[in-house]
Amino acid sequence: MNATPRRLALGVLTILITVVAAVSLLTAQDMAADYPIDWWAPSQGGTLPAVLHLDNPSGTLGILNTSGSLDTKGHPFFEPLGTNGRACVTCHQPAAAMSVSAAMVKERWRKTSGKDPLFAAIDGSNCPSLPQAKEASHSLLINRGLFRVGIHWPPPNAEFTLEAVRDPSTCNTDPVWGLKSKNPTVSVFRRPRITANLRYVTSGDAPFNSKTGELTDLDPDTGRHVAMNLMADARAATLQLQAIDAALTHLQAKAAPTAEQLRRILDFENKIYLAQSGDRIGGLFSAPNAPDGLGPAALEHGQPGLGDNLKLPVFGLFDVWKDLSKSPGLTDAQKEFRESVARGAEVFLLRPFWIRDTANLNDTGPGNPVKRTCTTCHNARFTGMDLAPGFIDLGTNNYPNWTEPGLYSESGSLPVFKVTCGKSAPPHPYLGRTIYTTDPGRALISGKCADVGSIVMPQFRGLAARAPYFANGSAQTLGDLVDYYDTRFDMKMTRPEKSDLINFLSAL
Amino acid sequence: MIRLSLAIAVLSTTLAAQQLSFVTCPVVRDTKTVPCWLAEYEGELYYLGMQEDIDAAWFPPQQSHEVLVEGTVQPGPRVCGGIPLSPLFTSVMPELTRSCNTVLPAKDEIPAPAATRPPVTHPMEEPSSPPYIARDFTVFFDFDNDQMPARSTSVIASVAAWAATVHATSLQITAARGAALLSDGRVLNESEVIATRRANKIARLLKGLGVPASSLSIRIEDTPAKPDGIHDPATRRVRIIVQP
Numbered sequence: 001m002n003a004t005p006r007r008l009a010l011g012v013l014t015i016l017i018t019v020v021a022a023v024s025l026l027t028a029q030d031m032a033a034d035y036p037i038d039w040w041a042p043s044q045g046g047t048l049p050a051v052l053h054l055d056n057p058s059g060t061l062g063i064l065n066t067s068g069s070l071d072t073k074g075h076p077f078f079e080p081l082g083t084n085g086r087a088c089v090t091c092h093q094p095a096a097a098m099s100v101s102a103a104m105v106k107e108r109w110r111k112t113s114g115k116d117p118l119f120a121a122i123d124g125s126n127c128p129s130l131p132q133a134k135e136a137s138h139s140l141l142i143n144r145g146l147f148r149v150g151i152h153w154p155p156p157n158a159e160f161t162l163e164a165v166r167d168p169s170t171c172n173t174d175p176v177w178g179l180k181s182k183n184p185t186v187s188v189f190r191r192p193r194i195t196a197n198l199r200y201v202t203s204g205d206a207p208f209n210s211k212t213g214e215l216t217d218l219d220p221d222t223g224r225h226v227a228m229n230l231m232a233d234a235r236a237a238t239l240q241l242q243a244i245d246a247a248l249t250h251l252q253a254k255a256a257p258t259a260e261q262l263r264r265i266l267d268f269e270n271k272i273y274l275a276q277s278g279d280r281i282g283g284l285f286s287a288p289n290a291p292d293g294l295g296p297a298a299l300e301h302g303q304p305g306l307g308d309n310l311k312l313p314v315f316g317l318f319d320v321w322k323d324l325s326k327s328p329g330l331t332d333a334q335k336e337f338r339e340s341v342a343r344g345a346e347v348f349l350l351r352p353f354w355i356r357d358t359a360n361l362n363d364t365g366p367g368n369p370v371k372r373t374c375t376t377c378h379n380a381r382f383t384g385m386d387l388a389p390g391f392i393d394l395g396t397n398n399y400p401n402w403t404e405p406g407l408y409s410e411s412g413s414l415p416v417f418k419v420t421c422g423k424s425a426p427p428h429p430y431l432g433r434t435i436y437t438t439d440p441g442r443a444l445i446s447g448k449c450a451d452v453g454s455i456v457m458p459q460f461r462g463l464a465a466r467a468p469y470f471a472n473g474s475a476q477t478l479g480d481l482v483d484y485y486d487t488r489f490d491m492k493m494t495r496p497e498k499s500d501l502i503n504f505l506s507a508l
Numbered sequence: 509m510i511r512l513s514l515a516i517a518v519l520s521t522t523l524a525a526q527q528l529s530f531v532t533c534p535v536v537r538d539t540k541t542v543p544c545w546l547a548e549y550e551g552e553l554y555y556l557g558m559q560e561d562i563d564a565a566w567f568p569p570q571q572s573h574e575v576l577v578e579g580t581v582q583p584g585p586r587v588c589g590g591i592p593l594s595p596l597f598t599s600v601m602p603e604l605t606r607s608c609n610t611v612l613p614a615k616d617e618i619p620a621p622a623a624t625r626p627p628v629t630h631p632m633e634e635p636s637s638p639p640y641i642a643r644d645f646t647v648f649f650d651f652d653n654d655q656m657p658a659r660s661t662s663v664i665a666s667v668a669a670w671a672a673t674v675h676a677t678s679l680q681i682t683a684a685r686g687a688a689l690l691s692d693g694r695v696l697n698e699s700e701v702i703a704t705r706r707a708n709k710i711a712r713l714l715k716g717l718g719v720p721a722s723s724l725s726i727r728i729e730d731t732p733a734k735p736d737g738i739h740d741p742a743t744r745r746v747r748i749i750v751q752p
Contacts, residue, residue, distance in 0.1 A: 208661040212655070213658075213660060356571065357572060362570065365657060366567075366568065367559055367570065368569075368572065369611070370568075424699070426602060430604070432603070
């Protein structure tokens with residue numbers, strides 16, 4: 001195992017603090033320098049400690065296994081289950097908050113010349129039919145951390161037709177893998193979700209989707225309704241179904257994992273909690289008087305539920321960091337960072353702005369536009385997800401608010417689909433019946449025109465360890481992410497507000 | 509259902525007041541707190557309601573869409589700069605109208621009204637005992653829309669629970685196609701497919717809640733109801749009759 005457990009070195013912190021004192025408005029992300037990237041290879045064996053701290057650009061990620069240390073040798077999460085040499089851990093790396101970062105992928109390409117199973121043709125390349133030895137054939141994974149997700153086309157009762165009008169990946173127009181192939185398939189490209197804190201992600205069993213009035217999906221084993229917050233399009237009702245789907249597709253297994261393998265995978269996933277546990281500037285979050293919502297231990301005993309902006313906020317209270325002017329034992333830089341995080345929490349919770357034209361939000365009751373805050377959508381305690389089934393068309397996928405270049409630009413790297421909705425179908429509430437999208441999202445499962453572009457929002461934990469952001473990997477930094485929201489919703493954030501919000505997000 | 513029925517009864521008895529029905533762009537007015545919603549008709553601003561949350565009894569309209577406003581003018585002071593309408597029904601028109609995007613700035617002299625609408629509650633049915641008789645449930649919809657907020661899905665949950673309690677032999681779903689008579693004399697009919705879509709949706713929900721498919725039957729009234737400009741919101745409905 002390359003990943004050596006370590007805590008932040010105080011000496012390094014002291015040097016960094018000295019530097020930071022001179023550049024007060026720079027964020028933790030801006031300060032990112034070279035940092036070691038650790039890689040956990042399938043079958044490498046070794047023990048995953050009960051408590052693990054791993055460096056990342058902003059500081060340290062903490063991982064807590066509530067079952068104690070784990071011998072990974074022979075464990076199905078850490079061993080190849082399929083034919084391409086990958087294990088679950090290939091795309092759910094501890095050092096990247098149980099996901100993968102683009103920086104990590106780049107480094108892996110450099111070290112292995114693309115031979116690592118991570119780059120398996122099936123989904124680690126833009127299309128399996130491309131020449132696999134070429135780096136360009138894996139550009140979406142290397143540059144944006146995106147894996148190809150092939151979804152059968154069309155879904156049952158599809159209300160729309162789909163045409164690939166531009167396809168840099170080549171896969172949607174490919175005669176073997178494409179939309180018009182023998183097995184018609186839509187290829188979209190998405191970031192892997194983190195396999196931790198899942199007690200929160202899967203919480204909820206309401207029979208009705210409070211947004212749409214439709215019934216929520218059922219757990220086929222228990223018959224209970226599920227939260228529908230797994231995967232970018234909520235296509236897997238349960239962790240077990242997700243694991244089977246991943247084994248058969250991403251790992252190219254010839255059969256589903258055995259019941260015992262599934263039990264061990266799920267048992268592991270359900271016991272893992274992670275969160276940023278320290279900052280290169282701000283120090284360790286476990287120190288006395290730290291906010292109660294930071295660090296992985298905060299998640300171990302927390303109760304899932306809806307956050308309350310004033311009493312029980314989504315990520316807890318940050319009052320203890322609001323004014324550190326009289327706090328002994330902290331450097332000026334530490335005080336400044338922590339106070340910035342506390343201000344960022346207030347921006348997140350309390351700064352109102354107009355949220356408009358966001359399908360599966362504005363059209364579900366609050367009105368369009370609605371004057372609310374970030375927590376209107378990011379309302380689930382500890383994760384910042386949406387307690388209601390959280391697929392929302394923020395705009396990242398759909399023209400004109402998408403994150404990609406202009407509609408007719410040749411410089412875009414994602415496929416562009418033209419969606420044409422049937423005349424009798426309810427149209428997309430803000431885009432009508434003709435939509436250009438890089439990923440139809442939930443609509444590929446529901447078949448609904450109104451769902452085109454909607455994506456289940458991911459959780460906010462361990463962000464600093466797993467750039468880039470958004471399901472399409474378009475935001476290379478947290479600054480890019482904040483800038484997108486600022487533009488999309490005309491928030492008119494000040495530079496200090498942005499810095500505070502970025503520092504807050506980096507501390508989660 | 510009770511809320512709508514009462515509202516329509518009140519509406520009928522207040523005909524002396526001016527009943528308005530019109531389609532227009534909704535206008536949002538910012539305030540120092542939460543925004544409020546207005547609609548302009550023949551040079552006058554009418555107050556529709558204020559922003560609340562998805563548990564509220566009334567949902568604000570959607571900009572980028574026109575809104576059908578059906579309400580009765582109320583005497584008294586303006587609210588948020590508009591003449592209040594009550595009872596009030598608003599329906600988001602399905603097709604896009606991108607020019608509907610007016611946001612009025614906050615003004616010191618126009619405060620946000622206090623939230624007056626109590627949260628909607630969805631009490632569960634009291635247990636009943638045999639002998640059971642046929643029971644009628646009604647779900648109302650916005651114009652040309654099949655969306656079902658919590659106040660509607662709670663009716664469906666009650667239907668399913670009642671059907672299980674009485675071991676229902678049949679559930680007759682009757683979906684009507686509504687219409688609206690506007691104040692300018694025009695008539696708006698709901699789309700031809702809307703009644704079928706509503707009925708199928710309710711059947712699907714009931715089946716998902718455990719009602720046997722074999723007990724469900726669907727009847728579509730696809731001739732639009734004759735609108736009178738007063739009771740029109742009640743024409744956009746699905747009735748479910750549960751036979752023990």
